Amino acid sequence: MSETKSHKQTGNNIPPYQPFPTYYEEDEIDLYELWLTLKKRKVYIFGTTVLFLILAVIFVFVSPQIYKGEAGILPQVANPFLIKKEIDSLSSLLKEKRLAELSSKLKIDEEKLSQIVSLEARIPRENKQLVLLAIETKDPNLISEIPAKIISYLNTTRFIKEKVETEKEKLTKEIASIKNNIDILKSLQARVLKNPEAYPDVNPYDIAKTIVELEST
Known part of the structure; x- marks a missing residue:
């Protein structure tokens, strides 16, 4: 009996398993x-x-607030690419801080010009006859004033003046030619009405219609 009891006590003192040492995962550390x-x-x-x-x-x-605007210039006689080139030259003066020269061209104070951040011209792909003028300025009042000054300057530049004079001369010749044709047709119309038998293939009403079309050109 005593041996059995001693054996039971010894068995109770032995842990059921050996405990593992405490450790932390590397990520947790x-x-x-x-x-x-x-x-x-x-x-x-x-x-x-x-x-x-x-x-x-x-x-x-x-930081100063920058205002942006865009204006469209539709030249009637001058080449849009020449217009863009001229505006690019103005933009170069602005970038190079040659405000006195720019002021002389645009007839605007240097103080106002100093408020302009950028000035760029481009020709959109969808309309090759249009020149878009983009402006960035610290003064919102210049958004409308600068394009007007640039257009005024373009109208006084040498190459545009020459272009206008050339087109004017061409138009004058065309008008003179149309008037001459009208006079010829009126003379023919009078002869046909006076002696229709002499012009059997000529319809006076067709002549009258042509005269009206030329006069409305």
Whole structure:
């Protein structure tokens, strides 16, 4: 009996399994260390965030507001590409800060010109006869004033003057030719009405119709 009891006591003292040593996963250690680091530096991180926020607000209030506008120029006689080239030369003066020269061309104060940020001309693909003038300025009043000044300048430039004079001369010749043709037709019409037998293949009404069309040209 005593041996049996002793054996039972010994069996109760032996643990059912051997416990494993306590350890942490490597990822858990890294995250824990990161949390400790962030906790120590939270004041620095918060301060940096606030600083960037303040700088952003200051930039919004300090930086000047830029106004954008676009105007279309539809040349009647001049080549649109020549118009664009001339505007590009004005834009170059602006970029090079040659405001005195630009002021002389556009007849506008240098102080106003200094408010212009950019000036660009382009010809859209869908309409090769149109020149689009894009302007960026700190003064919204210049959105309409600058295009008007540029158009006025273009009308006084040498190459456009020559083009206008050439077209005017061409148009004058065409008008003279039309008037001459009208006079010839009226003379023929009078002869047909006076002696229709002499012009059996000529219809006086067709002549009258042609005269009206030429006069309305």
